[in-house]
Every structure is written in C-alpha cells, then in structure tokens.
Amino acid sequence: MNQPSVPPRLDADALIDDRRTRIIVCCGSGGVGKTTAAAAIGLRAAERGRHVVVLTVDPARRLAQAMGLTYLDNTPRPVDTGLSSGGSLHAMMLDMKRTFDEIVEAHADPDRAAQILANPFYQSLSSSFAGTQEYMAMEKLGQLHRTDEWDLIVVDTPPSRSALDFLDAPQRLGRFLDGRLIRLLTAPAKPGRAYLKMLNAGFSLVTGTLTKVLGAQVLKDMQTFVTAFDTMFGGFRERAETTYRLLQTPGTAFIVVAAPEPDALREASYFVERLAGERMPLAGLVLNRVHVPAATRLSAARSIAAAETLENHEMPNGTVENGTAENGTAESASPARYALAAGVLRLHAERMQLAVRERRVAEHFTAAHPTVPVVEVAAQPEDVHDLEGLRAIGMGLASQPASG
C-alpha cells in the first residue's frame, strides 16, 4: 500500500476569525458529539470576539445546563461566560412545535390559524412528522439570519440517523405538502374543476377505502386540514428554498462531525459528496473521540507477546524462571510479581488495536476525500458538563499536535 495521504488540517480558529463566516452548520450522524462540537465552536468564537448564537436542537441535559439553558423556550438566551473579549454568546434550544405554530400564526388570518392549530392532523404533523424538526431548524436559521443581531450563527443539526436528513427533510416536507394525494383530497373542496371527472373513479376508491379503514371523521379532518393549509403551501416551499440558497453562499461553512468508526465516517463521506453536489461550502471534518495511546512506540502484537512472556514467566532467553528449591511458592510468586506489568501491557495492546482501527477508517475517508481538511479531537473521559469542558474541546479544535 502507498503511504497514506495526510489530509490538510482544518483550522477552526481561521474559520471563526474570518468575519465573512456568518453561518457554521455542524452535521453528522447521531451520537458523534455534534452538539458538543457546535457549542465548543460557538464558545471559542465568542471568546475571540464574535457575537455568536448557537442554535441547538436536542442537547444532552448537562450540556444544556453548561450553557445555562434550563428550559426549551425557542428564544436565544445569553450564556454567562465571563467574557472580556468584546464578543458575546447566546444559545437557544429549538422548539419545533412552537416554531411551526408561529409560522401558521404569522401567515394565516386569525380564524384560519385557530382552525389549523386545532386540527388533529396539524397537531400530529407539527409534533411528530419525521422531517419537521429539520424543516423548523432551517426555518429558525433563516429567522435568526434575518434579524441580523448576530454576526455568527452556529447550527447544530437535529439528531437523525443520516446527516443527509438535514438537507433532504425540508424538501420532503415541501414535496409532501405539494403531493398528489393532497391535491386529491383538496379537490372536493373546490368543485367544478375539469380534471375532477378523470380522477373521480380513483378518488372514490381512495375515499371509500380511507373511510373504511380510518373512519369518516378522520377523512373529514384530513380534508379540513389540507384545505385550511392550502394557501400556505407555497410559502413553505419558498422559505425552505431561500434558506437552502443561503446555505450555498460563501458565508456559510459546513463542518462534518464524525467519530472514527466505519458507520459514522461512511455517513460523513456521503455528506461530503452531497455538499459538493449542492455546491455548499465545506470547511472540513471534525474527527471526534479519537483514542490516542500514550505510548505509541510499542505495537499491539509486541505488547501481547510481552504480556504472554510475563504471564508464563518464561524469560526471553527461553528458560522458565527458576524458583530454586521451594517450587510451589516460586511459581505463584513470579506471575504475581509481574501481574501489573502484564495487565498494563494487555491494556496497551487493546488501545493500540483500537487506535490502529481508528487510523484505518480515518485513512479510508482521506483516501476518498484527500482535499477535505480534518481536525482530530481526543476522546474525553467524561461528557462535557461545563464551559470549562467546552473550552477544552474548542482548544482541541484549534490546536493540533502533529500526528504521525
């Protein structure tokens, strides 16, 4: 195999010091430390003089507490950082239902808004539709951007299986709201259309079956919802498209977060390709939770061999260590004498194996995407509980010892 290529280094400080950077989107599959990375970047940027708002979606309780977010209220709250840099940090948790309600209230007259908000299908859609969280995160991002109160918005994308969901879900919602069935369902509310006749046979089959399966009331609620919502569909698609275009501007930087595991890096890989396809600016990859052994000189294989030597108390010159006359005691004393050394050697072997595996998957990524800058963040023994912990991660993002 050729010498593995070394990726360029992602310089987080250069990115946040560049005043032209207005939006940083942290994405990646679930469970890789995305929210923590977003918060750490936000804090570091604020400490370097930026006016930052971090939009998080579903932070772990203690991380939220670290940022002073004790409840979900859909409004940016100042984070008490004791800053003297001239910068500032706000943080907010997205309340997707509230965001959705606000859109309805802002774009429909009061009667119609009340009708929509009370509809069971709206309630289901706004609280549990699989793409609503992503859509509302985009919507909120657009809103925060329009206020122009902050010069840097850091977005943590919703927890999902796939990083692509963040880009796809809003369009899925748009497509859905524009779907064939929706039109079919709204059709009876607008009699006199010419195409209605053609659809009639299909339509009665649909309504017949739906009524049978769901009951007449459900169908009626569905139609009421769709009709009431009809005038708003266009607005939804338009705003989603506007935010999408905002993500293509040079002021935006995507940071893909991944753990050094095959699944997470495969997702990261898909995402990187997708961003390129969409002409969305990628800043680089944060390789989070990398395990770095303290003694890299000793390989796993040699470490295991040495441990075995000690456990069998068979000395390297090939002789079994001789316990003089009192055989029994010597045989039990000898392995015990080296138990600690053998134990740490086994531990070290495991760490080296893990490190080698992690290195291998990281190299696969870089082989496929040689130009994508990467920064590695070492695994922390504990989850982040306070600003100090976030600062440490921010430091890790900014400065990197040369890795071999």
Added chain:
Amino acid sequence: MMRSRDTDWEGVRLHVVTGKGGTGKTTVAAALALALSYDGRQVLLIEAEGRQGIARLFDCPPLPYAERKVGIGIGEDGRPGGDLYALAVDPEGALLDYLEMFYGLRHAGQALTRLGLVDFATTIAPGLSDVLRTGKATEATRRQAGGRDVYDAVVMDAPPTGRIGRFLNVSVEVSGLAKVGPVRAHADSVARVIRSPQTAVHFVTTLEEMPIQETLDGLAEMRGLGIQVGGIFINMVHPDGLEEAHLKAAAEGRTDEAEIALGLKAAGLADAQTLAAGLAIELAEHARNVALQERERRELAAAGQPRYELPAITDGIDLGGLYKLAEVLRDQGAA
C-alpha cells in the same frame, strides 16, 4: 451447557428491544432472538426501521417484507436449536397486509400505495405508521396454526429510546387522530397486547453517561405508560483482567512505575523506564474510566431490573460473534 432453571422472561412472548443509537441495539436484538431459539423453539426477529441491519448481521441478502429463515438457534444437550426467522417491516407492506387481512382489500391497497396514501399516512401521521408496524409484531405474536402458537417468541428491533414511548403508545397516538372507527379499534387491540404481561421492553446501553440517562428516562416512561419493563442489556463491556488494587492505586495516581518497568525489562523490552511512564498514563486513564463505569453500573442497578453484560466484540461483529453473544445471554438467564 446444562440448564434446567427458568429464564428471566418466562411468559414474555413479545420482546421489544430499544436503546440509544450507537449502543448496538440491533446486534443485541439479534443475539437475543438467537438465544431464545433454543430447544426447537421458533422465533421471529422483526426489524421495525428499514435499515437492513439484520440482513447484514446474518450475512444474507436484504430482507423482503416476508418472514424468512435466517438462522438456527443454539443446540443444547443434544437437542437441536429452533428456527430463527426475520422480517423487515415497512409501513407500506404492513398497510397492504392490514388491508388484506382485515378487509380483503389487496388491490385497493395497491392503488392507495400508487396514489401516495402510504407516504401520506407515514408523513402526516407517524402514529398510523407506528400502529401498522407494532400491529404486525402483535399479529405474529398471536398467530396460531393447528391450535398452537406459530412463534414461541417474537423479538422486535424497535426505534431508539428517544422515540420508543411514542412508538409503543399507539392507541393514544392514534386516538388523537381517530376518535372512533376501525383504525382506532385496531390500535386498541394492538395496545392491549403491548400492555399485557406477554410483552416486555428491553433496553440496550453502554456504560456511558448519555445512553444510561436515556435508559433511565426510557424505563420511567415505560412504567408511566403501563408497559412492562424488561432487562437492561449492558453492551460492549471490556474486561481488563487488572487487579482491583492496581486500578485503585492508578485512580489515585499511585501507580508503581518501577514495578511496571521491572516487568517490561523482564519481558525483554527496551527503554523500560520511558515505556513504563507511558503505560502508567494509559493505566491512569483506564482506571478513571473504570471508576466512572462503576458509578454508571450502580445507577443502573438502582433501576431494579435484571441486568446482563455483553462483551465487546472487537473487529466487527459477525455470525460467530452473534452466537457468542447469544450464549452469554443464555448463561445469564436472559433467554
């Protein structure tokens, strides 16, 4: 392996497995299903979210919407293992099934699919899609042929902890949409099985803060919903073979580096002093982790449910690893 005692889950026929993403939920569900298919018992493993993780684990082509044999359980004491079947349930297939089974409406169902009804149902009202999927699991659990149960146990690889409450609380989710009517009646009958002693919800976690927090939250949620909580499966446990005294010393920064160096020298390793210092740092980190994990274990113990520990399988899980985990689960009484 000799075992005549009861397992921890006698009487449970529908095993729902959940856990935070990344904890190995699918692997544990598959291992549990294998473990349950001992002694000729017929078991069905259902994948509730179309990721085809089960097909990958059993090294077979993507599962269709059909119950397909994927493996044979562990044989014990000369008795052969039972058959393990798997099914990837998607809302679309489940809807067609439902329409056919209850209304004889196969063709209408296909027309609805073409028109995008399924898309519609699953996007606008995930509760409907959930009831279709849980409905498939309860149907398989109750299915009979020739006067006896077709499956001795059904294991469902369910959505992660963050969504499990909503997923299982079907009748409430659906009742928001349908006050009366056939779908409501169906949801209620599904809910009766899920809330019965025949069903238990198992949680998969690793010894890390967030998965454990989610597990404890999930346990409380299930209890609140009146759904039986099953076991806690602690996954990816690393045994270290180190003595407690050494770990304790390391955690307190009192590792005897000279003792390590002596051992390294005895094993013929060069530059034993420097190496010992590096290894001592690794040991200290490890000891700190072990102490944290002990704290996590105590937190889990306080939940008062049976706990099982599964070893980490390094270098990726394959069929052999799956059987190994299944045996571990049998030994610990989970099946």
